[in-house]
Amino acid sequence: MKREASLNEEEPTVRQVASVSRALQMLELLVAHPEHELGVSEMAREIGVVKSSAHQLLATLVAHGFVESNTATGRYRLGLRLMEAGAVAAKHFGFGPAVVPLLEALVAQVHETCSLGVLVGSSVSLVQRVEAESVLRVDLKVGTRFPAHHSAIGRVIMAGMPPDRLTPMVDSFELSRSERQALLKELDVVRREGCSIVRDIPVEGISAMAVPVRTSAEPAIAGLVVAAPSFRFNPKAWRGPLFSAAAAISARGDRRL
CATH class of the missing domain: 3.30.450.40 (GAF domain)
Structure with a gap:
């Protein structure tokens, strides 16, 4: 059976998907602040995107369970899917x-x-x-x-x-x-x-x-x-x-x- 090549074995200069990279940056921000919830504006500023784009990224992460939204504060924290x-x-x-x-x-x-x-x-x-x-x-x-x-x-x-x-x-x-x-x-x-x-x-x-x-x-x-x-x-x-x-x-x- 032919073995599939890993990303490291393919093109070393393969282009990254910007939206995926930014979503991961958001997760890294939340990981770096485990005791605090973060707001949209704060995360948008940190990763260098406009607020509307940050909202879309967060909505996607929330939909997949990697991030949770605190409806009382409008801020975000890590989701249980990350624990899994x-x-x-x-x-x-x-x-x-x-x-x-x-x-x-x-x-x-x-x-x-x-x-x-x-x-x-x-x-x-x-x-x-x-x-x-x-x-x-x-x-x-x-x-x-x-x-x-x-x-x-x-x-x-x-x-x-x-x-x-x-x-x-x-x-x-x-x-x-x-x-x-x-x-x-x-x-x-x-x-x-x-x-x-x-x-x-x-x-x-x-x-x-x-x-x-x-x-x-x-x-x-x-x-x-x-x-x-x-x-x-x-x-x-x-x-x-x-x-x-x-x-x-x-x-x-x-x-x-």
Whole structure:
């Protein structure tokens, strides 16, 4: 049977459909502001279209369930169809519900909250999470997003990127020259150590240690992190269990691909 070529195997310069691109930009805007509903005028301005065009794009997204309209405010938020799509994507990469027992086993070893996160644009989004039983623990939900360069997960993923992907991402952070140099130096440390450690960022009083989740095709397709109040931070004790759990999750991902 003849195999169908993927888009990447066809013309590398294939033209994008402008309306589809703008609709996806709208979804990206809503993803970037998960705690806030956005208005038509705001989104039209952000993606560079007139308000009437924004209305048409949103009406299409609403009709397909990817966006919901709040009739009381006239503003928009993400729809449940995206949750379904995200669950399918997570399962494809081995990050669905079947990975939860691996996280539970890790939590049982380190006695701290553990999460799995992926890169979404220039941010990290948590896709799976198991909380520790401690009364004082890190309380972040699945779907929470952080700037990639301020998170342990983001740094382990960025450290595995080739220069042609890493450079544009670092450029997007709009860092000062000294901040950029400090970030690149930190990524060198992450590559050398195989893990990322952050203290009191992006959340004051919380420290974290992350290691990459790999596949045969990607050196860091996701990141596995242990996070705890800074006074309980214990990377020496976490290192072995964290690497073992990441290897198990990586093996699941490779079997899926």
